[in-house]
Structures are given as C-alpha cells and as structure tokens.
Amino acid sequence: MHFPPDHFRTTAPPRRITGSEMIWDACVTEGVSLLFGHPGGAILPAYDALAIYEAEGLLHHVLVRHEQCAAHMADGYARATGEVGVCVATSGPGATNLVTGIATAQMDSVPIVCITGQVPSPMLGTDAFQEADIVGVTQPVCKHNYLVTDVADLPMVMKEAFYIAREGRPGPVLVDVCKDVQIAEGEFRYDMEVKLPGFDPYPASWQDALADAADLINAAESPLIMAGHGIHLAGVSDVLLRIVEKAEIPVVTTLLGTGNITETHPLSLGMGGMHGEAYANEAVQACDVLIALGMRFDDRITGRLDRFAKQASVVHFELDKAEVGKNVQPDVAVVGDLAETLPALEPLIHPNTHAEWLASLTDRKLSSAGKDILTFELDELVPPFVMRQIWSETTNLRDPGDVLVATDVGQHQMWESQYFVHERAGQLLTSGGLGTMGYGLPAAMGAQMAWSDKLVWAIVGDGGFQMTMQELATIQQEKLPVKIAIINNGFLGMVRQWQQLFHDKRYVGTPVLSPDYVMLAAAYGIPACKVEEPGQVAEAVRAANTTDGPYLIDFQVKEEVNVYPMVAPGAAVDELIRRPHIVQDHGGVVPSF
Amino acid sequence: MKHILAAWMRDRPGVLNRVTGLLSRRNFNIDSLQVSASEEPGISRMTFEVSGDDRTLEQVRSQLIKLVDVTRVESFAQEAIVKRELALVRVAVGPDERRQVLDLIQVFEATVEDISRTDMLIQIVGREEKIDSLIGLLRDYHLLEMVRTGPVAIVRSAMANVESEPALEPAGDTWQGGGV
Numbered sequence: 214m215h216f217p218p219d220h221f222r223t224t225a226p227p228r229r230i231t232g233s234e235m236i237w238d239a240c241v242t243e244g245v246s247l248l249f250g251h252p253g254g255a256i257l258p259a260y261d262a263l264a265i266y267e268a269e270g271l272l273h274h275v276l277v278r279h280e281q282c283a284a285h286m287a288d289g290y291a292r293a294t295g296e297v298g299v300c301v302a303t304s305g306p307g308a309t310n311l312v313t314g315i316a317t318a319q320m321d322s323v324p325i326v327c328i329t330g331q332v333p334s335p336m337l338g339t340d341a342f343q344e345a346d347i348v349g350v351t352q353p354v355c356k357h358n359y360l361v362t363d364v365a366d367l368p369m370v371m372k373e374a375f376y377i378a379r380e381g382r383p384g385p386v387l388v389d390v391c392k393d394v395q396i397a398e399g400e401f402r403y404d405m406e407v408k409l410p411g412f413d414p415y416p417a418s419w420q421d422a423l424a425d426a427a428d429l430i431n432a433a434e435s436p437l438i439m440a441g442h443g444i445h446l447a448g449v450s451d452v453l454l455r456i457v458e459k460a461e462i463p464v465v466t467t468l469l470g471t472g473n474i475t476e477t478h479p480l481s482l483g484m485g486g487m488h489g490e491a492y493a494n495e496a497v498q499a500c501d502v503l504i505a506l507g508m509r510f511d512d513r514i515t516g517r518l519d520r521f522a523k524q525a526s527v528v529h530f531e532l533d534k535a536e537v538g539k540n541v542q543p544d545v546a547v548v549g550d551l552a553e554t555l556p557a558l559e560p561l562i563h564p565n566t567h568a569e570w571l572a573s574l575t576d577r578k579l580s581s582a583g584k585d586i587l588t589f590e591l592d593e594l595v596p597p598f599v600m601r602q603i604w605s606e607t608t609n610l611r612d613p614g615d616v617l618v619a620t621d622v623g624q625h626q627m628w629e630s631q632y633f634v635h636e637r638a639g640q641l642l643t644s645g646g647l648g649t650m651g652y653g654l655p656a657a658m659g660a661q662m663a664w665s666d667k668l669v670w671a672i673v674g675d676g677g678f679q680m681t682m683q684e685l686a687t688i689q690q691e692k693l694p695v696k697i698a699i700i701n702n703g704f705l706g707m708v709r710q711w712q713q714l715f716h717d718k719r720y721v722g723t724p725v726l727s728p729d730y731v732m733l734a735a736a737y738g739i740p741a742c743k744v745e746e747p748g749q750v751a752e753a754v755r756a757a758n759t760t761d762g763p764y765l766i767d768f769q770v771k772e773e774v775n776v777y778p779m780v781a782p783g784a785a786v787d788e789l790i791r792r793p794h795i796v797q798d799h800g801g802v803v804p805s806f
Numbered sequence: 807m808k809h810i811l812a813a814w815m816r817d818r819p820g821v822l823n824r825v826t827g828l829l830s831r832r833n834f835n836i837d838s839l840q841v842s843a844s845e846e847p848g849i850s851r852m853t854f855e856v857s858g859d860d861r862t863l864e865q866v867r868s869q870l871i872k873l874v875d876v877t878r879v880e881s882f883a884q885e886a887i888v889k890r891e892l893a894l895v896r897v898a899v900g901p902d903e904r905r906q907v908l909d910l911i912q913v914f915e916a917t918v919e920d921i922s923r924t925d926m927l928i929q930i931v932g933r934e935e936k937i938d939s940l941i942g943l944l945r946d947y948h949l950l951e952m953v954r955t956g957p958v959a960i961v962r963s964a965m966a967n968v969e970s971e972p973a974l975e976p977a978g979d980t981w982q983g984g985g986v
Contacts (some may be wrong), residue, residue, distance in 0.1 A: 353831050357874045360819070377874060411816065535868035538861060681893060730823040 216269060227402040232395040233262035236328060236388075239371035241271050242403050245299050247290060247662055248274045253303025255343060256330025258395035275662065275691055278683040280307050281614040282655035284385075285315020285681070287325040289659025290618060291318075292642045293449070297378050297660065298325040304332055305343030308389070309350060311572065313649060315385045316354035316678045320646025321469060322442060324376050324383035327355075333393040334362040345434055347389050356384030362391050364399035369407075376407045381414025382533045383446065416534060419549035420557075425563035426528045429502050433571040436462045437500035437525075439485065439514070442469035442645070443507015443532060445638035447551035449614050450474065452559055453506065460565040463574055465493045467508050469645040472635030482574065486514035487780045488627040492577035494778075494786040497522050499573070505529045507551050510540035511646065512782075519783035530554055544571045581781035594747050596625060596700050596770045600632035600672075603698055606754040607668060608634075617642065617660050617669045621653035621677030627776045651680030652696065657682060658752045661693045668696070675701040675727045685737040686761050696757040697765040710775045714790065730767040741765035808837060809863045810887060810959045812924035813852045813870055814844055814878040821875045825852060827863050828873060838956025843874070853958045882959060889959040893930045894919070895941060899926045904974065914940045921970065925950060933957075 216236040219225055221242045230238065236259055239507055242247070252260045266272040279284040280302045287298030291326055292744035302308050318325050332341040348360045353729055356375045357369045370388055380385040438457065444450055450473050457480050465485040466473050474481050485493040494516075496501065503525040508514070516523040518540060529543035530551055537546045547554050607616055618633060619642040620626040626643055635641055642660055644652040676700050687696055700706075709723040734741035744753045744767065757764035778789040812954050822841055829836050837855040844851035856866050861879055870879045897909050901923070911918060911928060914936065920927035931942050934957060941952065 348820065349823070352820075352827055409874060412874045413870075413871075533872070534873055535865065537868075539865060543863070 215528075216271075221271075223403050225403065227400050229398055230401050231258070231262060232361075232367050232390065233259040233288075235367045235399070236366070236371065236390065236395070236403045237266045237272060237342065238401060239262060239368065239375070239403065240299060242374045242730065244296065247767050248272055248299050249277055249286040249290070249299050249659065250274060250301030250328075251277050251280050251303070251307060252281060252301075253305075253307045253330065253343065254394045255304035255332055256301060256307070256328075256390075257303075258392060258393070259301070259330065259390070260394075260416070261330070267369045274301075275687065277508075277655070278686055279681065280310035281651070282658075282684050282687070284311045284327060284682055285649075285652050285655035286320065286659035286662070287327075288314060288318045288321075288323045288652075289642055290663045291323050291325055291383075292321075292639065292656070293617060293660035293663045295446075296324075297375055298323075299328065299501065300325060301328045303330045304347070304392075305345045305356050307343075309345050309721060310346035311347075312351060312354065312386075313517050314646075315351055315387065316348050317644050317649045317652060318385040318646045319445075321644065322383050324378040324384065326378050327385060327386045329389045330395070331385065331391045332359065334391040335393070337362070337391070337503045338588045339364075339430065347387065349602070351387050354385075355387050358387040359520060359550050360389045360390065360391075360629070361394050364394045364397040367394060367399065368401050369405060372403060372405065373407055373775040377409070377412060379702055379719075381788065383411075387452065399759050406706070407731060412776060415532070415553075416548050417549045417559065419547045419554050422545055422547045422770070423554065423557055423561065426504075427558060428506060429545055430462075431525055431530055431561075431565070432501035433439040433500075433565060435500045435573075436502045436504060437496050437806055438462050438504045438506060439467065439497070440464055440470045440473040440506045441508025443530075443551050444473045444555075445507075447507065447532075447550050447555070450638045451554045456555070456559055456562055459559075460562050461567050461571065462504070462569065463490070463496060465496060465516050467511070467645070468630055468643065469641075470508065470638070471630055472638045472640045475636050476634045476665050477636075482578075483532060484630050486511075486786065487516070488631065488776050489514075489632075489786075490578075491778045491789050492574060492580075494780065494789065495577050496574055498785075500525050500570075500788040503527045505541075505543070506555070507532075511538075515540060516780045516784055516786035519537075532750065546708030575775065579677060580763075592747070593771045594745060594750070594769065596628050596702070597632050597774075598745075598747060599700065599768050599770060600625075600628045602750040603670065603672070603754050604633045604752050607670065609757055610755070610758050611668050613637075613640075615667050616640065617657070617667050618664075619643065619653045619657035619660060619669065619671050622648045622650050622671040623674050623677065623708075624701040624702075624710065624774075624776050625672055625674045627707075628700070631637065631776075634716075634802060640795065650674075650677035653677060654681050654684050654695075657693070657695045658688060658693055659695075661695050662691070665683060665694075667778070669694075671695055671697045673697065674698055674706060675699055676705040676725050679725070679727065681714075682733070685734065685739060687736050691719040692762065694760075697763070699765070700770055701727060701730070701767050702770050702774065704772070706774075707776070709773070710779075711774070713773070715777070718729045730765060734765040739763045741767065743767045745769045807857070807859065808884075809856050810865065810882045810884065811854055811856060811870075812880050812959065813854075813862075813875070813876055814846075814849050815852065816875045816877065817848050817850045818875050819977045820913045821850070822852075824873055824948065826877060829866070829867055832865070832869055832903070840958050842958065849931070851925050851963075853956070855957065861873050871919055879903065880960060881965065887961055889933060890931055891955050891956045892929065893937045893952065893954040894929070895928045895944055895949065896951040897926050897928065897944050898924060900924060901949065903947060907944070910940065910943055916940060927980070945955055
C-alpha cells in the first residue's frame with residue numbers, strides 16, 4: 214500500500230482508520246521518523262499497524278533491550294535535534310520501565326512523547342495481566358499525560374501531546390492507549406486547533422521588567438552571567454555572545470549550559486557549582502549583578518542558598534514562572550521566552566568594559582587553574598588526562614562542532630565537563646537534574662540516530678555502563694558508530710569520593726567488579742581495546758575515531774582519584790575542597806591524589 | 807500564615823489527583839480542600855487553604871497554574887471574602903438535656919436535622935471559628951459522630967480585585983468567633 218501524496222499534511226481530509234494507524238499518522242504528520250521501543254501484548258495492534266509505515270520508509274523502529282533506554286534514546290535524540298523524541302512500550306512492566314527515562318527528561322526539560330499500550334478499557338482497574346496505572350505512576354514525573362479509552366479522543370490527544378511536549382518549557386508527555394482503542398476505528402483528522410485554556414507556554418508580560426533588568430546590568434561594575442539550559446533550548450547562544458562581547462560580561466554556565474558560549478572564549482569562566490572551577494564560583498560570590506539566563510538555581514550550582522551571591526543583585530530571565538523565586542528571589546524577573554526576551558534586551562545593553570573586574574577574575578583564574586586542573590603529562594593513567602586526550606585527539610580529527618558527547622553520571626561526568634572544551638550549546642548530553650546512571654550510552658545512541666554523520670562519544674563509568682550495557686546489542690542491530698569510553702576505576706567513583714571525604718573512607722557498596730569489557734564487546738561483535746598506560750590513550754582514541762562503526766575503549770584508570778574542586782553538599786560555593794597538594798616532578802607539576 | 811486559594815480546572819478524570827499530588831510532592835502544607843462545580847459547565851472549582859509565607863503562596867500559585875488542566879488560580883485576601891464551612895454533628899442527648907442543646911443551637915443559628923429519643927443531628931454553617939465554638943460546647947455532651955467540610959470561599963461583590971479596601975460586612979453576619 215502507498216499513502217497518497219498529501220496523506221500526512223495537517224490539512225489532509227478526514228479518514229476512517231484504526232486507533233493504531235492514528236498513532237502513527239499523527240507521529241508522521243508531526244515530523245517523527247524514529248521510534249525507540251519494545252513491543253508487548255497491549256501495544257501489539259499498534260506494532261502490527263507499524264509494518265506499513267516501516268515498509269514505506271516513513272517510520273523506523275529501534276528495538277531497545279530495556280524500555281528505560283527507549284526513553285533515554287528518545288531523550289538523546291530530542292536533545293541533539295530540538296525535535297520531539299518518541300518512545301513506545303507495552304503496558305505494565307514495559308511502561309514502568311520507562312519511568313526513569315521520563316523523570317530524566319522532565320528534570321532536564323526534554324521534549325519526548327511516550328506511547329504506551331494499556332489493557333483493554335473494559336479490564337481497567339481489574340489488576341489484569343500486565344496492567345499498571347502508568348498515568349498515575351508518571352503524573353509526578355511528566356509534563357502531562359493521558360489515558361485514552363475512546364478512539365474518538367485519540368487524534369486530539371496525540372496533537373495535544375506533541376504540542377505540550379514541544380511548546381513552552383519542554384518536557385515529557387505520556388499517552389497511554391487501551392488495546393481496544395488501538396483496534397477500534399474512528400475518524401482521523403489533524404487540522405483541529407489545540408485549545409488548552411490552562412496551558413500558557415509563553416508568558417508575554419515581560420516588557421516592563423526588561424528596562425529594569427537593562428538598567429541594573431548597565432549600571433553594574435562587576436556583572437556576571439550565569440547561563441543555563443534555557444539558552445540552548447531557546448537557540449539564543451548567538452545573542453548571548455553578542456551581549457557578552459558588547460558589555461564585556463563574563464559567563465559562568467550550569468552543567469546543562471556548557472558550551473552556551475565557546476569555552477575558549479576569554480569571557481568564558483566555564484562551569485560553576487559543586488565541581489565548577491574555583492574562579493567561576495569565586496566570581497559568583499564577588500559579582501555585583503548576577504544575570505541568570507534560562508536556569509533554575511539548582512542546589513548543585515548554588516551550594517548553600519543563604520550564602521549564594523548574597524552581595525549581588527539578581528536578574529532572572531526565565532520562561533517558567535514557577536522557577537522564579539523558587540530557590541533564589543531575584544531583584545528583577547523577566548518571565549518569558551528567552552528567544553524573545555534576550556533579543557529584546559540586546560539593544561538596551563550599553564557597550565561597556567569592565568577591565569578591573571576582568572583583571573581580578575584573571576588573577577583568580579591563574580591562582581586556581583594550575584591547582585585544580587591538569588593540563589600536563591602524568592606517569593599514571595588518571596581520568597582527567599584521559600578526558601583531555603579524548604577531546605584533543607577527537608577534535609584534531611574532526612571539527613569540534615561535529616562532535617557530540619553523552620555522559621553517564623558521576624566522576625567521569627564532572628571530568629568531562631571540566632576537561633572537554635565545549636564549543637557550542639547542546640554539545641554535551643547529560644542527565645543534570647535527575648542524575649541518572651545508565652543514561653550515557655542510550656543517549657549517545659539517540660543522538661547518533663539523529664546525526665549519522667557526527668562523531669558521538671559515550672563517556673561512561675564502569676558503574677553506569679553496567680546499568681545499560683545491554684544496549685550494545687542495539688548498537689550492533691542498528692549499526693550505530695557510537696564510540697564508547699569506559700572510565701573504569703573499579704568503584705562507583707563519585708559515591709566513593711563522598712565516602713572518602715565525608716564517611717571516613719568506609720567504602721560500603723562502592724567497589725564494582727567489571728567484566729572484561731573487551732571480551733564483552735567482542736561478544737557483540739564490537740571492536741574494542743584496553744588502555745592501561747598514559748602512552749596508549751592517544752592511539753586508542755585514534756583507533757576509535759577512525760574505525761568505521763562502534764568502538765569501545767576500557768580505560769583502566771587509577772582507582773582513587775577525586776574530582777576537584779568540590780563544594781561539599783550544604784557548603785557555600787566558595788567553600789571549596791581543593792586538590793590536596795602538588796608535587797614538583799621532572800615532567801612538570803604533578804598533582805598528588 | 808493561612809492563605810485561601812481557589813483553582814479552576816477542567817473536569818477531567820484524575821484532575822483532583824493531579825492537584826493534590828502536586829501539592830504533596832512540592833511539600834506544600836494544605837489545611838483543607840474542597841472541590842465543587844463552578845458556574846461554568848465542565849470547570850470544577852477547588853478551594854483550599856495553604857499555610858506558609860507569601861513566597862510559598864506564590865510558589866503554590868505558579869506550580870498549580872502549570873498543570874495543563876488548571877485554567878485559573880486566585881488567592882484571596884482574608885478580609886475580601888465570604889468564607890463558610892458546614893458541619894454535621896450527632897450528639898447523644900436524652901430528653902433531660904434536650905432543652906439546653908436546643909438553646910445552644912438557637913444562639914448559633916444552627917439547625918436540627920434529625921432527632922430521636924437518644925440523639926440529635928445538628929447542622930451548622932458559618933465561619934470556622936463559629937463552628938469550632940459550637941463543637942467545643944457540644945463536647946460537654948456525648949459527641950457521637952461528626953463530619954465537617956473545609957471552607958469554601960468567594961469574593962464579596964464589591965471587593966473583587968480590590969484587596970486593599972476594607973471588606974463590607976453584610977447585615978446579620980457579625981460573628982467574631984469565640985464563646986457565647
């Protein structure tokens with residue numbers, strides 16, 4: 214069967230089709246081409262109907278090995294493209310397995326639509342086989358969700374689901390479709406208007422506050438921008454750069470804001486917060502006006518709230534009004550879409566220089582960078598060195614703009630953010646809010662599905678990788694050329710670091726046994742190598758980057774290495790735990806761990 | 807400090823769950839909650855009391871309005887509203903004490919909804935303090951059973967959107983709480 218040429222236009226004439234066909238027609242009309250999912254009984258009619266769409270090349274279904282990864286892949290796809298990612302699961306365990314992925318997307322404002330099968334509507338509430346109240350379960354962790362018990366509702370629900378996921382502050386939307394609804398026939402049209410009186414995605418009353426914000430910024434002697442994920446979501450890093458250069462304002466980013474301005478830029482101070490550079494945090498505590506752009510003052514960036522930037526006036530540009538005043542009460546709040554508010558701010562900002570302020574930051578940078586950051590050769594294989602090598606070898610080969618990195622959560626994630634030199638917003642895919650171990654590999658796969666021509670690295674720890682490594686099979690099935698770096702230190706490294714620093718080195722539950730990852734990769738037919746010496750790193754990374762297809766490197770790094778600097782939980786951001794001491798060596802300054 | 811809020815929401819399955827779930831997971835302290843129909847078909851109105859400072863109130867408002875099904879949220883200055891609760895109280899009252907209880911009921915403008923040889927079912931409508939007072943007095947007798955709504959509230963007509971001016975006190979509603 215062939216679909217007529219205008220079949221997937223929004224204005225296509227109404228047609229009588231099954232609920233299953235409605236789901237896929239809606240997806241194709243919304244511009245979806247990839248589905249990440251796992252079939253099962255309650256979603257079977259939808260999968261059956263999918264055959265034609267796959268045969269026609271309209272939709273491609275990626276079979277995952279665990280539904281959590283379907284949500285993470287949809288998330289990785291969405292972060293890498295800005296489009297809505299779609300994942301599919303069956304009822305009961307299939308749906309509950311999605312929950313971690315949904316919560317991850319919710320915390321980081323990632324637009325995904327999750328389609329789940331549900332038991333037939335007459336069986337709802339009977340504890341039927343594979344029945345779970347997934348709408349109830351996911352309510353706290355998604356932007357909105359639906360249970361569809363009538364096929365007549367399905368077209369509008371699909372349209373609303375994509376609309377809600379995409380518009381305003383993005384987020385996950387779940388659509389739970391009863392099996393009988395998938396089978397039933399109904400009229401499908403897609404030209405209706407979405408009318409949601411309770412959904413106001415773009416608050417528009419920011420004009421008055423804008424002048425106040427500009428006045429504060431223009432009068433500042435030591436202004437500082439703290440740029441978050443919202444800059445990337447609104448696609449305004451170019452506007453940010455122009456404002457920054459025009460008024461000479463230094464920029465600290467959040468974890469999800471890395472690359473909002475190129476990290477080689479003289480006004481970039483890198484990431485702030487718990488494992489941010491010391492000078493970035495010191496700048497936060499020294500500025501007179503803090504300009505927060507598209508961020509939510511997460512505890513990982515603020516440290517102890519009652520001592521966070523108390524000397525500064527705070528200007529907060531944010532789309533989500535509920536984030537304004539939630540943690541930090543701003544002096545001026547500009548509540549609106551950064552895609553509108555930041556371009557409107559630009560002409561109001563006066564050209565300016567802040568020589569004295571910048572000089573003081575440079576002094577701070579010089580005194581802290583050498584202490585906390587490694588840029589030199591070492592005798593032992595330590596993770597920071599590995600990170601620097603992966604980045605330099607990769608960007609020697611490819612334009613940095615063509616490289617995407619996904620990480621898991623923990624020490625390697627922080628080292629990635631410290632030692633990779635992010636060039637653009639959205640280059641790093643990482644679970645910032647929920648901190649989901651196991652996210653890295655599937656997110657990298659989702660990003661690679663979106664951009665087959667980009668070089669995608671999954672930087673993972675030996676702990677997190679073992680949570681989702683079953684997806685190596687999916688990598689092979691989909692022939693994805695994802696490069697995997699396992700920072701293998703035999704521990705759940707970040708937890709171990711906390712145990713070392715705050716629990717008298719009682720390493721309870723943190724030593725991790727790993728399989729032989731080279732043999733494991735071989736079992737999946739994936740080329741791999743083991744790296745044990747600093748001298749082997751560059752060659753291994755080159756081999757990965759030049760191999761046509763996936764490649765896995767097991768970096769057997771020194772075990773008890775800590776991420777520095779560190780703001781202890783509950784401490785102020787300038788109360789940093791610094792690298793303990795530095796040893797002078799013939800090869801240069803070598804820090805002691 | 808207690809705040810009275812009203813939220814209007816689309817009458818969809820599970821909407822109450824969405825609102826209460828939000829309030830509990832955001833750690834907001836809700837003292838009471840009432841749901842009813844509103845003047846608009848398909849839109850329910852929820853009245854609830856929240857304890858907390860102005861910042862908490864603002865957070866509750868902004869988080870509630872984010873719910874897709876919630877169409878409007880208002881908070882009311884206490885003096886600008888008419889706020890009422892209803893309680894139904896069953897008291898064990900034999901013929902000997904009946905007269906005393908009826909006197910109380912009269913003072914409180916409560917009504918007797920049912921009466922038997924052994925007990926009496928009393929309905930009282932009014933402000934929270936007035937109901938507290940009557941119930942306190944009825945506890946001198948054997949209070950068998952009680953059910954009580956939380957407050958519902960509505961803005962006085964002359965006071966809509968004018969929170970700064972003093973409330974108009976309609977005649978006959980001069981109850982100030984406390985014992986009689």
